[in-house]
Structure formats: structure tokens, C-alpha cells
Amino acid sequence: MRCAPTSEATLDNKMLSRREFVLGASAALGVVGAVRPLPSWGSDEGPAIPDKDGMIVRSLRFLDLEMPVEYANSFITPVEHFFVRNHMHEPSTLDPGEWRLSIGGEVEKRLTLTLAELRKMEQHTVINTLECAGNGRAYAIPHVPGVQWEKGAVGTARFTGPRLRYLLERAEVRPTGKHVMFRGLDEVPGKVPRFIRSIPIEKATDGDTLVALEMNGAALTKHHGFPARALVPGWIGAASCKWLTEIKVLDKEFEGNFMSPGYRMPNQPVKAGEAVKVENTHPATALNVKSLIASPRDSASVKSRVIQVQGVAWAGEADIAKVEVSTDSGVTWQPARLGKEQSHYAWRLWSRSWNAPKPGAYTIMSRATDTQGRVQPDSVQWNPSGYLINIVDRVQIHVQP
Amino acid sequence: MSSLNLSLTLLLALTCLPGLRAQSADLPPGPGQAKMKTACLECHDSGIIVQQRLAKAAWTKEVDKMIKWGAVVDPGDRDTFIEYLSANFPADKEPYVAPRTATAKKK
Numbered sequence: 001m002r003c004a005p006t007s008e009a010t011l012d013n014k015m016l017s018r019r020e021f022v023l024g025a026s027a028a029l030g031v032v033g034a035v036r037p038l039p040s041w042g043s044d045e046g047p048a049i050p051d052k053d054g055m056i057v058r059s060l061r062f063l064d065l066e067m068p069v070e071y072a073n074s075f076i077t078p079v080e081h082f083f084v085r086n087h088m089h090e091p092s093t094l095d096p097g098e099w100r101l102s103i104g105g106e107v108e109k110r111l112t113l114t115l116a117e118l119r120k121m122e123q124h125t126v127i128n129t130l131e132c133a134g135n136g137r138a139y140a141i142p143h144v145p146g147v148q149w150e151k152g153a154v155g156t157a158r159f160t161g162p163r164l165r166y167l168l169e170r171a172e173v174r175p176t177g178k179h180v181m182f183r184g185l186d187e188v189p190g191k192v193p194r195f196i197r198s199i200p201i202e203k204a205t206d207g208d209t210l211v212a213l214e215m216n217g218a219a220l221t222k223h224h225g226f227p228a229r230a231l232v233p234g235w236i237g238a239a240s241c242k243w244l245t246e247i248k249v250l251d252k253e254f255e256g257n258f259m260s261p262g263y264r265m266p267n268q269p270v271k272a273g274e275a276v277k278v279e280n281t282h283p284a285t286a287l288n289v290k291s292l293i294a295s296p297r298d299s300a301s302v303k304s305r306v307i308q309v310q311g312v313a314w315a316g317e318a319d320i321a322k323v324e325v326s327t328d329s330g331v332t333w334q335p336a337r338l339g340k341e342q343s344h345y346a347w348r349l350w351s352r353s354w355n356a357p358k359p360g361a362y363t364i365m366s367r368a369t370d371t372q373g374r375v376q377p378d379s380v381q382w383n384p385s386g387y388l389i390n391i392v393d394r395v396q397i398h399v400q401p
Numbered sequence: 402m403s404s405l406n407l408s409l410t411l412l413l414a415l416t417c418l419p420g421l422r423a424q425s426a427d428l429p430p431g432p433g434q435a436k437m438k439t440a441c442l443e444c445h446d447s448g449i450i451v452q453q454r455l456a457k458a459a460w461t462k463e464v465d466k467m468i469k470w471g472a473v474v475d476p477g478d479r480d481t482f483i484e485y486l487s488a489n490f491p492a493d494k495e496p497y498v499a500p501r502t503a504t505a506k507k508k
Contacts, residue, residue: 046501053505060446065502080505143454143492145463189444190471 053080067152072294077155088186105248106177121162127343133236137386160214177249180204182241198254233345234317272382287316288390291368298395314347315370433485457487
């Protein structure tokens, strides 16, 4: 229950398009074309989402899909396993030939660019771990409203496109330009505020901030923002606006729901359940240090006493310094081996082989430390929206006799 | 125009098919259920509602936010909605277990 219904007293062509889109999605669910009943929830064969494989359904409308944590086992996350976070309806119709990206605001030269023009520009690739600010929200106690993400609103992909800096240089940003706003083509129902956010000019002109056209070597798929999205590496996913169509340079931070009160963190730690005034908050930007255990899975019952504990760890704009593993509920910690593949802004694979001393129940934990000295906390850092939760990860397993 | 009308008729017919409002059956019966479906499931599937675990004060804020954002709720139904949500999805209810999408067929 996040957003409002559209008045459908009039059904114009745009609405019809949206209806068709909904029907298309419904057809994908197997309910329209063959007039078959919906697959029962919890069965092996859940709703079919094109280009997505075995994902946890947090919401079908608007589409929010979480990666099961056992998929966090590769340096690059395949698109079919990459989480989806939509605040609104995806664009119902989008003709890449008609699509344009405009750049305006505090600039000397307004630009309007076609997809072909963007593709002809020098392309830059950034391997980035993208994480939803609300990943882990389900662990906030007392619970807070929103998509109840557990662990998998995160993934790592290779994003390619022109540097945003290059576009801003061509547009000649005026000295008054301090923030850069992104607007996407999400379709907004009712009186819901548009999903528009801004980032500071310093981050916008960082050489790794992109107007991304590709993900893992192929054009962006619709769920991930085709034909173009912002890619703001190391920052919360909400910074990387999908279906990008307008870039506007502003003299101050954009004022809108998704900048305030949305996506803000308390300036000081707060007690669980405590209300926080907006003047005591700041925008959520870079990601926290965090690790996940991909294997063994929580509640697993294993036969072998030789157990390979493995997962991923990331740190936003910092790098991972170390990952430690505990097999005794956090009493003692041993270093994990970090994977060879690495790229600034991307997660590291890690692993540690462990011999369970005897059959029984064990709690296995992982704890990452980054190059800024940040360490995952052992309890949830509660905040009113459940953002940037990065508690040490833990799974409970049973080693069979 | 006639094709638009035909499309519209077809759309309305399909909308009435069981299952198109994919998870509406998940909203448990009770006072307010029918109106909740109309007001909330216009935009959402029920999954986003049934996964929440909130105290009454938090549900009140959510309902008021949705009304502010355009949810069509008769003023007299606001409190019913809050009561319905607080009773069915309270903070201490057991966690919701989300379904998964189909597994892609291996080529």
C-alpha cells in the first residue's frame, strides 16, 4: 500500500496503453491468454516474469523483485537474477527512436540527444554493486512500512554508457549549477509525486557516473531502465534513475517527495521506534559496508562436516578491507579469503572452508570491514524508513550426524 | 472509435476474470475488505499490503499518505481501513512468506 489509484473516469489512449501493459503483464502471469488460473503461491512454478528467474516477489504491481541470497555467488549478477525496484508503473510505451534525453537548467547550451547520438559517444564501463537503500528493511524492529526487503535487493553488473560529466561539459554548466536532477519516464498514478531526485554536482561530474545504456554487455532491459538510466556508482539505487529522459542542472538540491522526506537518514543514531524530524536528517547517499552469506543457506541441514562458507561483501564508495567468518555465534572470528576479481564500486567474493567439529546446530556469521574503517554492526541501526541496514549476516545450519 | 470501444469492452471483461487482480484473494475477509480492494488494488497487488507488519499508528500514516496521493477512499471509510489493516497485519503477526517467480526454462 504505497501509492494511489488513478482516476479512470476517462480512459484516454495513454491509459489504454497502460491497461494493455497491465494485460501484457497479466498474460505473462498466465491468466489471460489461455484463461488459466494463476499458479498457486508457494508452488515450484510461480508467476512468470520475462527475463527474470526464480526471484522473490515483493510486489508484482509495482514490480519489486528480490534476488534470493543463494544467487550472490558470482562477481557479475546475471540480469535474470538482478533485483528490480520500481516506485511506479514502468513506461507503457517507449519508442527508442522517438525517445530523447534533454539536458537543461543551469547550463549555457541546452542539449537534446537521441539514443543513437549517445551510443556514438565515448563509452565508459563501470562494474557497480547496486543496492536498494531499503535492503534489509524487514529486519527493522519495530517494523517500518515499505517493501519488506530481506537480503537480496542488491546485485553487481557491468554498466556502460557515456560519462555524465561529458554531457555536462558539452552543455557548459554555469557556476550556479550545484545539483543535477534526474527525471525518468515512470508513469505516475493518482496524485503520487513523480520519482525525481538530484545528486550534488561533484558526484555528477565524477568520471564514473554514467548515463548507462548497457548492462552486462547488452542494452538495458525494460525492468532496468531501457533505453537509458543514470548510474551513480557506490550510492543507493534510488540515485540511479531509470528510463531517464531529463537531466536538469539546479542551483540547489531538488525539492520533492523522494528527496525529502523520502530517502533521508537521521543525522544522529536514534532509538528504535523514535520519530525523527526532517530537519534532523540528510539525504541517503553512499552505501554502507555489508556482507552476505550465499552458502550455506539459512536452515540448511548438511551431511558433510566440511563446509564452504562463501558470499559477497561491498562498501559503496570504499573498498572491502577484510571479511571475517564466525562459526560460533560471533564468539570468535576468522578471516575469509577474498576473491581475485575486484573493481572499485563492486562487491568482492569471499570464502572460508570450515570443518564442523561435531554434528549439531551452528550459527555462521559474516562481518565485513572496509578501507574507511567501517565495520558491520552486530545489531540493526534502526531508522524510521529502514534504510542502509547492514547488520552482520548470519545463517543457522544443522550438521547431520 | 469502435475498435477502442471493443478494446475497452474486452479490457473490462478481462478485468473481471478471476486471477487478473492477481492476489486480491489474499486480503482476508472482514469489514472494509471489498472497498480496500477497490481503493488499493487499483494500483497495487495485495502482496505489498500483506507483507507489512505495522502498529495502528503506522497504518494510520500509511492510509493518510495514500489518500493524499490519490487513493479513492470515502471519508467515512478511512477509519474502517485503518482498523482492517491494523487487525489483519499487526506488528506481531508472523512474517509473510513471499512467493517466487517461475524458474527460467533451461534452453
